[in-house]
Amino acid sequence: MTRKATLTIDGKTIELPILEGSCGPDAIDVRNLYQNTGLFCYDPGFMSTASCSSGITYIDGDQGVLLYRGYPIEDLVEKCDFLDVAYLLFYGELPDSQQRELFEQSITHHTMVHEQLRSFFQGFRRDAHPMAVMVGVVGALSAFYHDNLDIYDAKQRETASHRLIAKMPTIAAMAYNYSRGCPLPYPRNDLTYAQNFLKMMFALPSENYQINPVVAKAMDIIFILHADHEQNASTSTVRLAGSSKANPFACIASGIAALWGPAHGGANEAVLTMLKQIGSKENIPKFIERAKDKNDPFRLMGFGHRVYKNYDPRARIMRKACHDVLDQLKIEDPLLEIALELERIALEDSYFIDNKLYPNVDFYSGLVFKALEIPASMFTVIFSVARTIGWVSQWNEMMTDPGQKIGRPRQLYTGQTLRHL
Numbered sequence: 001m002t003r004k005a006t007l008t009i010d011g012k013t014i015e016l017p018i019l020e021g022s023c024g025p026d027a028i029d030v031r032n033l034y035q036n037t038g039l040f041c042y043d044p045g046f047m048s049t050a051s052c053s054s055g056i057t058y059i060d061g062d063q064g065v066l067l068y069r070g071y072p073i074e075d076l077v078e079k080c081d082f083l084d085v086a087y088l089l090f091y092g093e094l095p096d097s098q099q100r101e102l103f104e105q106s107i108t109h110h111t112m113v114h115e116q117l118r119s120f121f122q123g124f125r126r127d128a129h130p131m132a133v134m135v136g137v138v139g140a141l142s143a144f145y146h147d148n149l150d151i152y153d154a155k156q157r158e159t160a161s162h163r164l165i166a167k168m169p170t171i172a173a174m175a176y177n178y179s180r181g182c183p184l185p186y187p188r189n190d191l192t193y194a195q196n197f198l199k200m201m202f203a204l205p206s207e208n209y210q211i212n213p214v215v216a217k218a219m220d221i222i223f224i225l226h227a228d229h230e231q232n233a234s235t236s237t238v239r240l241a242g243s244s245k246a247n248p249f250a251c252i253a254s255g256i257a258a259l260w261g262p263a264h265g266g267a268n269e270a271v272l273t274m275l276k277q278i279g280s281k282e283n284i285p286k287f288i289e290r291a292k293d294k295n296d297p298f299r300l301m302g303f304g305h306r307v308y309k310n311y312d313p314r315a316r317i318m319r320k321a322c323h324d325v326l327d328q329l330k331i332e333d334p335l336l337e338i339a340l341e342l343e344r345i346a347l348e349d350s351y352f353i354d355n356k357l358y359p360n361v362d363f364y365s366g367l368v369f370k371a372l373e374i375p376a377s378m379f380t381v382i383f384s385v386a387r388t389i390g391w392v393s394q395w396n397e398m399m400t401d402p403g404q405k406i407g408r409p410r411q412l413y414t415g416q417t418l419r420h421l
Contacts, residue, residue, distance in 0.1 A: 002017055002018070003017075003018040003020070003026075004016060004017055004018060005018055005028050007037075009037055009039065012037075014036050014037065016028050016029055016030060016032075016033070017029040019053075021053075022055075023058050023060070023067075024058060024060065027050045034410075040410040040411075040412070041410075042412050046231075046236075050231075051231060051236065051239070051407075052231065052239060052398065052401070052404070053401070053403075054230075054231070054394065054397060055069070055092070055397070056068070056069065056089060056228060056230075056390075056393055056394060056397060057069075057089075057228045057229060057230045057390070058070075058230070059229070059230050059307055059308075061305070061307040061308045061309050061310070062309050062310060063310060064308055064310035064311045064312065064313050065313065066229075066313045066314065068085060068088060068089055068227070068228065069088050069089065069092055069093070071088070071094075072313075073224070073225065073313055073314060073317070074313065074316075074317065076088075076224060077221055077224055077225070077317050080094070080224070081192065081193070081194075081220055081224075082193050082194060082220050082223040082224050082227070083100070083103065083104055083107065083192075083193055084100065085224050085227055085389075086103075086107075086165060086227065086389040087099065087100065087103050089227060089228055089389050089390060089393040090161065090389065090392065090393045090396065106162045106166075107162060107165055107166045107193070108166070108189045109166075109189075110162055110163045110165075110166035110167060111166045111167065111169070111170055111187035111189065111196065112167075112170065112186065112187055113141075113144075113167055113170055113171065113174075114144040114145075116144070117137065117140065117141075117144055118174070118184055120136075120137055120140055121133070121137070121174060121175070121178045121184065124136070124178070126178070126179065126181065127179070128179070129377055130172075130175040130176060130179060130377050130378055130381045131256065131259075131260045131377075131380055131381060131384075133175040133178070133179075134171065134172065134175060134256050134381055134384060135253050135256050135257050135260070136253075137171050137174075137175070138164075138168075138171065138249060138252055138253045138256060139249060139250055139253035140249075141163070141164075141167070141249040142247045142249040142250060145160070145163060145249070148160045148163070149247045149248075151245060151247065151248070151399055152399075154400075157248070157396055157399060158396075160247075160248045160249070160392075161248065161392035161393075161395075161396060164248065164249070164252055164388050164391075164392055165388055165389055165392065168384065168385045168388045169187070169193070169196060169197040169200065169385050170185070170187050170200060172197070172201075172378075172381045172382065172384070172385050173185050173197060173200030173201045174200075175378075175381060176201055176378055176381070177200075177201075179377075182204065183204075183205060185199075185200035185201075185203065186200075187200060188200075191211070192216065192220070193220070193223070194216045194217075194219040194220035194223060195211050195216045197219065197385065198211055198215065198216055198219060199211060201374075212328065212329075214324050214325060214328040215325060215328070215329075215372065217321070217324075218321040218322070218324065218325045218368055221317060221318065221321045222318070222321075222365055222368065222382070222386060223385070223386040224386075225314040225317060225318060225361055225365075225386075226361075226365075226383055226386035226387055227386055227387065227389050227390050228387070228389070228390030228393065228394070229387075229390065232264065233258050233259075233261070233263075233264045234255040234256070234258040234259040234264060234265070234387065234391070235255065235387075235390060235391060235394050236258075237254050237255050237257070237258035238251045238252060238254060238255040238391045238394060238395055239394060239395065239398050239407070240254075240407040241254040241255075242395045242398050242399065243398070243404060243405065243406045243407040244406055244407075248392065248395060251391070251395055252388060252391050252392065252395075255384075255387070255391045256384045259380060259383060259384055259387065260380060265379075265380040265383045265384070266379070266380055267301065267302065267360075267362035267366075268302070268362040268363070268365050268366030268369065268379045268383075269366065269376040269377075269379045269380065270301040270302070270362075271301045271302040271339075271362060271363050271366040271367075272335065272366055272370060272376055273301070273376075274300065274301040274302070275335045275338050275339055275342075276335065278338055278342075279338075280334065280338065281337055281338055281341050284338065284341055284342060284345065287300070288300075288345060288349070292351055300342070300346075300357070301362075301363075302359060302360055302362050302363030302366065303346060303352070303357045303358065303359055303360065303363065304355075304356065304357040304358070304360065305360045308360070309356055310356060311356075311358045312358065312360045312361055314360075314361035315358065315359055315360045315361045315363065315364060318361045318364035318365055318368075319343075319359070319364050321364070321368065322364040322365075322367050322368050322371075325368050325371050325372075326340075326367070326371055329371055331371050333370065333371070335370060336367060336370060336371065339363070339367050342359075343359050343363070346358065346359055347359075365379075366379065369382070
């Protein structure tokens with residue numbers, strides 16, 4: 001028997017169906033609320049509103065759980081690489097050996113960008129923010145690959161999605177090298193996804209670049225941990241753009257634009273800004289006290305999470321990868337020393353423990369990027385490379401949902417009532 005919620009308004013009672021998910025909270029179906037009552041729901045930020053149904057990612061913030069298609073993130077990091085996870089997110093199941101080989105061949109086949117697209121970079125100023133470049137170049141892909149823009153054709157959606165997954169590391173590395181005046185790189189098809197990205201980022205024609213396996217493993221983990229995260233701001237933006245039947249390249253460009261916001265994708269960059277503000281290990285106690293003072297606007301960036309009220313499961317994984325990289329590279333950096341001391345305090349101080357302000361994934365990924373001498377302006381770019389598989393998976397799922405409608409949020413109007421000149 002279908003469960004129902006009752007709502008009484010001005011003496012009139014209506015019944016609203018309750019939709020049951022496989023995990024997590026159920027949802028009250030309010031699709032006919034306006035038709036039956038003449039009222040809208042008011043929910044800024046969609047804090048209590050499900051905008052879609054999805055079978056891709058599940059988060060339990062209270063318990064610190066993150067599942068991709070039902071698999072715990074810890075299991076996937078331990079037993080899979082990024083392309084395995086990408087296949088899982090897009091197709092719903094982990095690949096067998098033949099499926100994995102064909103998928104890897106397809107991604108590898110699409111890593112190069114159209115040669116004319118390389119000249120597109122010349123239109124940007126050298127000091128342009130790499131995220132501005134990413135938004136422009138990814139949006140422009142629809143002008144170069146318009147042979148697969150029929151969003152109603154499953155095969156064309158698949159091809160466009162493979163192209164985006166494959167080309168994002170190339171475009172990101174090109175944006176980085178353009179900003180520092182270096183030759184724009186070409187991909188290498190004999191390397192793994194993470195290895196190829198690192199080589200395109202740092203290799204120069206004049207030198208033989210050696211890929212550090214510990215660093216490559218950490219980058220692969222970063223890609224996996226950031227691959228998808230349910231209906232966050234950028235994913236919701238991709239879905240909203242897709243609901244208008246926009247082409248996939250435009251949809252992903254809109255997701256990149258949303259990710260650019262410091263409240264979403266800029267958290268690990270904010271971690272380094274905070275470390276610079278602290279300045280030295282000797283200043284940490286003073287800033288810890290400021291963080292505890294509710295009347296002080298200072299906040300410790302990289303601690304706590306909007307969704308995870310327990311320990312961020314990604315942070316536990318990223319912590320080990322971060323320390324592996326720092327131990328391998330043996331870097332002496334004052335900012336890294338400050339960060340490690342902050343981490344020690346946060347894991348021992350009763351204030352942080354009681355308030356569950358644990359270091360999150362952005363804290364540790366920011367330290368890895370710092371150790372690799374990746375500039376802060378590239379942090380969110382790398383985030384967008386990883387999140388592309390989540391975006392295209394969510395977009396493809398949406399395109400096959402018969403109940404999907406064009407996004408059209410309502411409003412509570414508070415302006416002037418009718419008036420005449």
